[in-house]
Amino acid sequence: PKKVAIIGASRDPKSLAYQTFKSMIESGFEGAFFPVNPNADYVLGYKSYKSVLEIEDNIDLAVITTPSRIVPFVLEECGKKGIRAVIIITAGFKEIGEEGEILEEKIKEIGKKYNIRIVGPNCLGVINTSQNVRLNTFFATPMPQRGKVSFVSQSGAICVSLLDHAREKGIGFSKILSIGNKVDVDEIDALSYFKDDPETEIILLYIEGILRGEEFFKIARETTKKKPVIVLKVGRTPEGARAVSSHTGAIAGIDEIYEALFKKAGILRVYSLEEMLVKVLALISQPLPKGNRVAIITNAGGTGIIATDECIKRGLRLAKIDRKTYEKLKEKVPPYASLGNPFDLIGDADAERYEWVMKNLLKDKNVDAVISMMVPQKMIDMEEVAKRMAKYAKNNKKPLIPAFLGEKSVLKPVEILKRENVPFYTFPEDAINAVSGLYEYSELKKGIKEEKEIIFKVEKEKAKEILDNSFKNEDGFLLPQDSLKILEFYGFKAVEWEYAENEKDVYKI
Incomplete structure (x- = not known):
């Protein structure tokens, strides 16, 4: 405008x-x-x-x-x-x-x-950081830094919270759209626009309910072929669904249906705002892995164990490195270090040792992704380690995920990673989750194929008549007999049934 x-x-x-x-x-x-x-x-x-x-x-x-x-x-x-x-x-x-x-x-x-x-x-309206627009109608948050991510949300407060967290992580935005009660413009309109928007490379969605499911699926499937779509769908529990209704008046729907819909459309689903940021941070700058074989570098055994458990939990595998790589690593890694994946370089590991291991693991044909973690050490130049991590995270065909495991002690190395626009994490679980997100999206992308549409014989008018006229109970659900009829009209085989209005009818049946 x-x-x-x-x-x-x-x-x-x-x-x-x-x-x-x-x-x-x-x-x-x-x-x-x-x-x-x-x-x-x-x-x-x-x-x-x-x-x-x-x-x-x-x-x-x-x-x-x-x-x-x-x-x-x-x-x-x-x-x-x-x-x-x-x-x-x-x-x-x-x-x-x-x-x-x-x-x-x-x-x-x-x-x-x-x-x-x-x-x-x-x-809250819209934020557009495009240089030829620059408009912010959000009364609750300042203009975010410009970036490649666009965000659509039914909740304005979620927009504000996510933007605040994203600012600290160096995540920039192209456009943010708060749609509220979505009387007209909804997530389908937004996806249709962002799909072809050259300033948007990743799309985030916060959804409380979808009214036009078939249209959403169609546009989402087209979009995920071009760029990642990450969704946080809330109202997964009956209690959450009631909270959704009082928030924006939306109908949350059955979560299992959404789960199947997102997977089939190639959408990456997350279950918290934190997880959304963890995954988008990696997707912004890292290439997609060809497989799920992960190499874990650490300078402390305990963090390696935590990362290993998280790897298996999230469907990733520990890479078995080539013998030549193992021999190469031994050239500059002391014998008291562990080279068994996780690669525990011991507490005295400096930038030279980290770089040597990162470089050779990334070259290994049996490794699809590398996670490089460091626990704070006073006698080590952590800022130099951060620079080496950034070097390989920025210039490689495989993802490398840096993690400095701490808070105040790692502020300077983290600032270096942020400045270099590479992902950074402060917990092992988040670093693994980031790789998991990259791998999951690569698999979803592979699975999005043109499928032959299956046509069912459906008696839509009869079903519509029931939906229009049927008495709904206090919980807002159709009565059992009406539900069974609709299933039959849509070609589902139901058990033989008859409806009894009272106890006498039961005996008659």
Whole structure:
């Protein structure tokens, strides 16, 4: 967009509307802003308008921050003004119950009436770090550093949290989209865009529920052929599903179905924000391994054991190195070190020893990936070790994952790795998980093949009639007899059954 209206712009620094506009100004946006506030002449130094209809210029995007009850009226004015893109930051719609659901239905109707694409409501909006745009409508977080990752989330708070953690790990973003209640624009629209976006190389999704499952599968499958898609799907438990409903009003769905859907579409699934960052950090800069054979380098036996257990747990294998590699390693590794994988180089291992082992293991045809870990040592120049790790992590055809296992003691070597844009971890488990993510995605990518579509004879109209008319119980599920009928309409063989309304009917049957 080149011209943006902020409807509901406030002069109160404590208000969401004020902070939203302030973020937009501070983002470095080179276009024009048009605040709309009927009670102000100026907002944050910009001339204010009583209505969007008073603005003489054509507006590309409107950001609405007014109270929810007047959003339909404001959106109607946007439609009359000819605005075709709107972000509704305001909350208070279907996530609060019946009253909010009615309001949300109104804005959906207005959007269709005027052909307006709507992001939200109940969202933070968008961040675009592209040099020719630079726009941030998030009131809760500053502009992130520019990078290759794009993120789509139903939760604005999850966006803020992930961005904060990512900032510390040196992960940059191309675009972030907070879709909230997704009355119009959803994760399918986002994937369709990011699939062909040259500034996006990795896509992250935080999902609470998917309404258009078949369309999602189709676009996700097309996308994962080009670039990795990592998803965090929440609401996996019945309790979590209820929490989802009260958050954005979404229906969480049955988790086993999502699990199968993601796998078949080639999507890499994670189960926490931490795991998402662990895997994206490796995918940003490391090549995909050809197999699951891992070599583990350490300077302490215990960390090697932890890494070994984690390797096996995650479906990786310890590489059996070639005899020639073993002999080569012995040339510069002392006899009291262990060269059995994990390769325990002992506490006095310096940068020269680490480099010698890394270089030769990466050359070994039996090794698909290398994890190089170091426990802090006062008598060793850890910064020099970090430089050698960065050298091989940046210039190799196989992944090399560095890990400095500590916190305060490893700040300087970690800063070197961050500056060199290579992955870094501070726990053995995370380093292994990073390799696991690379391997899993490489396998998912191999498995995405064009399959012949299987056609089932389905009586859709009969099934639809039941869904439209059937009485739903208090838990929101179909009655058993209706569920069985639908299964039969979709070609599933069910056990022979009859329905009894009372005890007498049971005896008759």
